[in-house]
Amino acid sequence: MNAVIAARDPALPVQCENLSKRYDTRTVLQDLSLAIPAGAVLGLIGRNGAGKSTLIRMLLGLQLPDAGVAHVFGEPSLRLSDAVKRRLGYVPQQPDALAWMRVGDMLDFVGRMYPKWDVAFVQRALQRWQLAPAQPLAKLSPGERQRVALIRALAVTPDLLVLDEPAAALDPVARRELLREIALRAGESGTTVLFSTNIVSDLERVASHVAFLHDSRLVLNTPLDELRDRYARLVIAVASVARIPQRLPGELSRRRRPDGSCAIVVARAPHEPWPALGGDTRLDLLGLEDLFIEVTE
Amino acid sequence: MRALLRELRAALGFAARPAFLVSVWVCFMCVAAALAFLGGPGGTVVAAAIFAVAALLGGFVLGTAIPPLLADARTLCLPGRFSVLSYTGSVIGIFCLAGVVLPGAWLGWHARSGVPAMLIASGALAGLLIPRMPRATVAVIWVLVIVQAAGVPVGQWLAGSHGALGPRNDLVAVFVVLALVASFSWWPVLRGDAAALEAAAIFARRRYAGGGDAATLAGKPHASFGVTVRTGRSSSAARVIRTFLGAPYAPLSGRLQLRLLLSLALVVGALTAWSSWRSSWHTGWRVGIMAWLAFAWLSFAARLAVLRHMNGERAELALLPGLGDASAQRRALYRASLGPPLLIVAAAAPLAAAAAFRESVPLAAIIAAGFWLASTVLLGVSYIAAVLAKSTAPKIYGTSAALLATMLAIWWLHGSAYNLMFPGPLGWILYLPVAWAAVALVIYARRLASYPHPLVLP
Numbered sequence: 001m002n003a004v005i006a007a008r009d010p011a012l013p014v015q016c017e018n019l020s021k022r023y024d025t026r027t028v029l030q031d032l033s034l035a036i037p038a039g040a041v042l043g044l045i046g047r048n049g050a051g052k053s054t055l056i057r058m059l060l061g062l063q064l065p066d067a068g069v070a071h072v073f074g075e076p077s078l079r080l081s082d083a084v085k086r087r088l089g090y091v092p093q094q095p096d097a098l099a100w101m102r103v104g105d106m107l108d109f110v111g112r113m114y115p116k117w118d119v120a121f122v123q124r125a126l127q128r129w130q131l132a133p134a135q136p137l138a139k140l141s142p143g144e145r146q147r148v149a150l151i152r153a154l155a156v157t158p159d160l161l162v163l164d165e166p167a168a169a170l171d172p173v174a175r176r177e178l179l180r181e182i183a184l185r186a187g188e189s190g191t192t193v194l195f196s197t198n199i200v201s202d203l204e205r206v207a208s209h210v211a212f213l214h215d216s217r218l219v220l221n222t223p224l225d226e227l228r229d230r231y232a233r234l235v236i237a238v239a240s241v242a243r244i245p246q247r248l249p250g251e252l253s254r255r256r257r258p259d260g261s262c263a264i265v266v267a268r269a270p271h272e273p274w275p276a277l278g279g280d281t282r283l284d285l286l287g288l289e290d291l292f293i294e295v296t297e
Numbered sequence: 298m299r300a301l302l303r304e305l306r307a308a309l310g311f312a313a314r315p316a317f318l319v320s321v322w323v324c325f326m327c328v329a330a331a332l333a334f335l336g337g338p339g340g341t342v343v344a345a346a347i348f349a350v351a352a353l354l355g356g357f358v359l360g361t362a363i364p365p366l367l368a369d370a371r372t373l374c375l376p377g378r379f380s381v382l383s384y385t386g387s388v389i390g391i392f393c394l395a396g397v398v399l400p401g402a403w404l405g406w407h408a409r410s411g412v413p414a415m416l417i418a419s420g421a422l423a424g425l426l427i428p429r430m431p432r433a434t435v436a437v438i439w440v441l442v443i444v445q446a447a448g449v450p451v452g453q454w455l456a457g458s459h460g461a462l463g464p465r466n467d468l469v470a471v472f473v474v475l476a477l478v479a480s481f482s483w484w485p486v487l488r489g490d491a492a493a494l495e496a497a498a499i500f501a502r503r504r505y506a507g508g509g510d511a512a513t514l515a516g517k518p519h520a521s522f523g524v525t526v527r528t529g530r531s532s533s534a535a536r537v538i539r540t541f542l543g544a545p546y547a548p549l550s551g552r553l554q555l556r557l558l559l560s561l562a563l564v565v566g567a568l569t570a571w572s573s574w575r576s577s578w579h580t581g582w583r584v585g586i587m588a589w590l591a592f593a594w595l596s597f598a599a600r601l602a603v604l605r606h607m608n609g610e611r612a613e614l615a616l617l618p619g620l621g622d623a624s625a626q627r628r629a630l631y632r633a634s635l636g637p638p639l640l641i642v643a644a645a646a647p648l649a650a651a652a653a654f655r656e657s658v659p660l661a662a663i664i665a666a667g668f669w670l671a672s673t674v675l676l677g678v679s680y681i682a683a684v685l686a687k688s689t690a691p692k693i694y695g696t697s698a699a700l701l702a703t704m705l706a707i708w709w710l711h712g713s714a715y716n717l718m719f720p721g722p723l724g725w726i727l728y729l730p731v732a733w734a735a736v737a738l739v740i741y742a743r744r745l746a747s748y749p750h751p752l753v754l755p
Contacts, residue, residue, distance in 0.1 A: 062612050063754040078749035082618040090616055092608035100543040109540065113619050 010074025013038055013160045013192040014059055019068035021054055028054050030216040032068070036194060036209070041186045043203035044196040046213035047296055052196035053093055055213065056164050059194070060090060072160065086114055089158030093165045094142065095149035103140070103148055104133025107155065116157040125151045129174065142169040150178060154185070161185065163195035167202055175199075179206045200289040210288065214296045219252060220267075224288075230270065231291055236262045237280030248275045253295050265294045352421040534620045534629035535636065541610045542603060545596055546637055565589055586645050590670075593641035594677040601634055601684045607754060615752035623750040630751055634681050642674055679734040682741035685751065 015035040021028045028051035036042050046052050057063035059070045061077030070077040073084050080088075098106045103126070111117035126133060129147045137145065146169045153161060161182070167175040183206045185191040197203060203210055203224070210227065212220040222230060231252070236244055238260040250267040257263055265286070268274055274283060286294065539546040545557060565588045573581030603610045620626050649670070745751050 057607075057612075057754065060616065061750070061753065062615055064748070076749075078753065079623070080616075082621075085616055085618040088616055090612070092612055094608045096606055096609045097613040098541060098543070098610070100547070110613075110617075113537075113617055 011038060012036065012071070012074070014070070014072055014194060016059055016070035017068055019055070019058055019070060020066045021051070021058065021063075022066055027216050029058075029065075032216075032218055034059075034211065034218060034221065036192060038192055039186065039190045040209050041182065041193040041207050042195070042209045042211060043207035044194065044211050044213060045198065045200065045203060045292060046196070048198070050213045051216060052213055053164050056162060056194070056196060060088070060162060086116070086156070087159040089153030089156045089161045091146070091149045091153045091163045091166050093168065095145055099136075099138040101137055102133065103131055103135050103137060106137060106148070107133075107152060110152055111155065114156050118155045118157050122151055122155045125154070128177070143171060143174065146170060147174060150181075154181065157189070158191060161191050161193045161195075163193070165196050165198065167197060167199060175202070182206050200292060204288055212292060212295055219295055220291075226270070227288060227291065228285055231265065231267050231286055232274060233284040233286050233290070233294055234264045234266060234275070235282040235284060236264070240280050250275070255294070255297065263294065265291065534625060535632040537617070537620065538614060538629055538633035539637070541614055542600055542633065544600075546600055546633065561589075561592055565592070582648070582651075586649050589645045589648070590642060590673055593638045593645070594673070594680070597634075597638040598677065598680050598684070601681060604684065604752075611752050611754070615750065623748075627745060627751045630685055634685065635678060638677060638681075639674070642670070642677070646670065675738070676734050679738040679741070682738050682745065686741035686745040 012035050017033050019029050019032045044052050058065045075084050107122050182193055186193055207224050209223050211218050241262045248266055252265040254264045539548055565585050568588045569581040569585035572584040
């Protein structure tokens with residue numbers, strides 16, 4: 001997954017270059033570039049208000065960026081053709097469209113627009129998630145509404161599935177089933193998945209790649225397998241703090257702790273050694289959650 | 298200054314937007330003041346009715362803005378609170394002057410019966426209490442106030458004089474006040490804590506209300522799909538968009554269309570019958586046509602609000618295959634959103650012609666009526682273009698409120714019982730906002746055309 005993209009690649013399901021967005025005086029995204037390879041499951045994580053939903057909307061052409069371009073399957077996302085739209089499944093954070101219809105009617109109506117609509121999956125999923133087709137959407141709870149939206153997105157048999165905090169309103173059982181479904185789709189059908197979340201354990205379960213969105217930039221973007229090998233925290237004791245350089249190679253974040261010691265998160269290239277500081281320096285290999293907290297706190 | 302304005306906007310919500318303040322006050326206060334001080338066929342009570350709406354708006358701003366501001370200043374120690382409070386003080390002062398002092402002074406000078414006082418008091422009270430009421434109650438009160446206000450000119454005309462009114466109108470005014478008092482939630486006041494924040498929360502809920510509740514108004518969710526949506530015909534892009542918009546836009550089955558039409562016929566018929574019974578068959582026709590047009594624009598335009606939700610119909614439609622390229626989508630959006638209301642407006646034309654024929658109305662009055670009808674269409678189209686071109690919720694309020702307020706003012710004065718024409722220069726001054734709506738239409742249509750696709754969020 002390249003942070004910098006030289007040219008547009010039609011084989012890449014999603015790519016964007018130098019996306020920027022400001023809301024009034026606040027910069028949400030700044031020169032953000034990203035490419036998701038086919039078959040990847042990219043988990044996008046960031047603190048509340050970091051700009052995850054804005055990024056997703058701009059990647060899909062739902063919102064105008066102030067600068068930069070995004071492409072979906074090689075087409076500009078602001079001018080997607082029907083052929084590309086048919087390969088897309090999208091679940092917004094709070095799906096509230098077509099609330100005046102019943103569950104079954106809505107799925108039936110929307111399904112007519114998609115040639116690969118999976119009717120059998122719809123029936124199975126409705127039964128499994130205990131959703132009555134005759135139930136009006138307006139009367140469903142937020143979690144149930146989100147399940148219906150997931151069914152609608154998955155029934156498209158998408159090549160690219162984009163989920164904006166899909167598990168936010170789901171109970172633990174439904175969340176586990178959703179993750180299983182995502183893993184199944186990615187593993188068996190090669191579906192590319194982009195999902196944003198605040199739940200780190202979800203990422204660890206299904207994601208093949210993770211990206212941290214912080215301070216309007218992607219501060220980390222890497223395959224999950226390489227995470228433990230490439231990122232670590234150096235804890236420098238109080239006595240040695242004065243000796244450390246202004247900036248270490250591969251430094252991602254630096255934080256003074258209440259006891260006066262200093263914690264620095266560093267990244268290294270594969271097979272390269274960690275920065276050697278000597279003295280009272282401790283090296284901690286970080287789990288995903290610790291790494292996220294260190295980088296974004 | 299910018300930070301101050303931002304804080305003020307956060308506290309006051311849409312009410313602090315200049316477009317909203319200026320447009321609505323210009324519309325209502327100019328008309329009311331002109332009627333009150335320059336005179337005219339509307340006389341005392343029509344002026345009072347329009348003043349009442351102005352007072353309602355002023356009260357609404359005060360009732361909405363003051364509690365959160367005070368709460369912020371007192372409990373949250375809002376930075377810059379003194380400047381905010383000072384600035385707010387001047388805003389409130391303007392509202393008091395325009396919405397309370399001016400009508401009050403005029404009332405003291407001109408009041409001839411209890412009705413003008415009741416109307417203005419009801420308006421101000423309703424405005425103050427609206428931020429504390431549940432949504433359904435608010436809707437009922439708005440309807441009551443508007444019906445009352447619209448009913449006054451008709452009632453006055455029926456009474457055959459320009460000042461005195463029958464006891465029934467007094468009674469209606471009393472009912473409005475009683476309804477306000479009865480529907481007010483007194484418990485938070487008695488409890489005395491957190492009332493301000495609760496008011497702000499209610500206000501926020503109403504501003505960002507989702508399609509859920511609105512969808513059940515006419516969506517008939519209990520009907521099955523086979524009955525609800527016509528499936529036999531080919532799915533054109535405009536047809537798909539109408540389905541996404543929901544009722545009354547949705548292409549409903551014959552049975553449901555009949556139900557909706559019957560509901561409309563009941564309301565319009567009741568108004569027509571009441572007017573006919575009180576006065577004459579001719580008046581009944583006029584009132585019926587006005588109600589018909591009001592339904593055509595207000596019910597459809599209100600439904601377009603679903604396009605403003607980021608996670609709703611707009612996003613779904615943008616990613617739905619089969620709607621064509623950007624220009625095809627734009628055409629389909631216009632066709633879908635304008636088609637049904639324009640059809641209903643067009644259906645009013647033969648009714649108006651029949652009424653004119655029966656009454657042997659002079660040519661000048663027919664031309665004026667045509668102009669009035671065209672103005673109504675222009676205002677409606679401008680409103681729809683504004684909704685489509687501006688997608689974020691708060692920005693739309695200024696324009697839409699001004700357009701709807703202008704439409705109401707024109708309906709009241711030109712579509713009322715005064716032969717569809719208001720004599721003198723005042724009548725033509727009223728059409729200045731119509732010219733403004735034409736300019737707004739061009740601006741919004743160009744803006745929509747400049748987007749890569751019409752469903753994108755700016």
